[in-house]
Amino acid sequence: MTDTPPAIPAATLVVFRDAGDGPPELLFVERAKAMAFAGGALVFPGGRVDPGDHALAAVLGTGDAESAARIAAVRETIEEAGLPIGLSPMPSPTAFARMRAALHAGTAFGEALTDAAVGLDLDALEYFARWRPAHAHARIFDTRFYLARLPAGAPEAQVDATENVRLFWATAADVLAEADAGRATIIFPTRRNLERLTQFADFAAAVEHARAHPVRTVTPWTETRDGVEHLCIPHDLGYPITSEPISDAVRG
Template identity: 70%
Template sequence: MTDRSFNDSHFAESDEDLPEAIPAATLVVFRDAADGAPELLMVERAKAMVFAAGAMVFPGGRVDPGDHLLAQTMGGDEEMAARIAAVRETIEEAGLPVGLATPPSADTLDAMRAALHAGTPFGEVLAQAGAELDLDLLVPFARWRPAHKNMRIFDTRFYLARLPADAPRATVDQTENVRLVWASAQKVLDESDAGRMAIIFPTRRNLERLAQFASYEDAAAHARATPQRVVTPWPETRDGEQHLCIPDDLGYPVTSERLAAAMRG
């Protein structure tokens, strides 16, 4: 038995009650493991951060005005701007050149990362480095837009990408994030269940979905074949307990979690 009449005070009853969503993008970077499921790159948010403090997340962040401008110069739209943001954020946060046509040298990559941290627009950074984007390397996976009326709302697009051959070692930026790990999706879920890592509701659902695949190729094929709609979780009472729920036709093996247990950022 389900009852969707439950209305948590933290959730908006209509779009009019919601603050304007902040466009964001995140990149799930895969690397092959010697034995077993592929590893994913995750970073731990600094405890001082307003959003998802102390949580393990995929590299990503807001879509900046410079990302929109660069997309416009390339004849693209908001979706292209999100791809650009995902590439930029991964360079900033982890020092990985994912989504570039040709990987830059180590010195050039370090200079690009430093320029981005200094606030130089990504288009200028690319031009100075003689680098070009290859946004087809990113595979759209999901789009989430929560409905918490008293919190920041991010309209986040998730992309999948493979770690480039001969990529440098990923390093944390020590600003927004304090450490990074490579681990399989199931390993992160297990560490969270054991209390050794914190993951917010969208990250958990996406890790559960990614844990179904034995390779990047399998995950990318699934992403291309699965319909994509904006995921906006809702509260619902199920069998006497309040749950946070998502649609059951978008590829997620787990579509609800007890509201009291869900970490929402």
């Protein structure tokens, strides 16, 4: 059995904003070009699962890696995009602004939640995918992807202007078109997940699909097909496109 290099646990959140007359819009952030991983790429809000996320999961009585990843996805979306996903009850605008500022200042997430008198609703996140590349790279992330609906009454999303330089709402198809035209950069896992997300007319359809395809960790592999080396993923996880010439793949 081939050993795979160590990976950094991470979590990311695909936030849906349903549109009545078209496909749902998703929240994207553009990473700063100076970032070591996926610099300049369009991604979903997210980041590393920190020790504090595990500590908070233990306080909540779970303590498992899955709960810690959900907590990280909620925390990172607050920090990066200023959206209160997975909080209950919804904090007032003033309380939420204080919470986000406290997180940016280094306050532990659990303490910030207590100060705002809110708790976590981790069931608001739907487990969608898990990706763990194995290619030689400076940083490899073991990333859980979650889906969530933008709550009614949520504030406008606001970029943190640190790791990310802008954020915007767009359909999955629109971002794929921008990447194909050379106007945007998306890495291989993001492209495959966007292709999968184009299949859904709304958030409910995405959740139904996710529940019909139990998550299995995706570790892409290389394979020669008709003389061309491809980067490949399994065929049975709900992805409509499961390979791409490795010369075209953006790997972070």
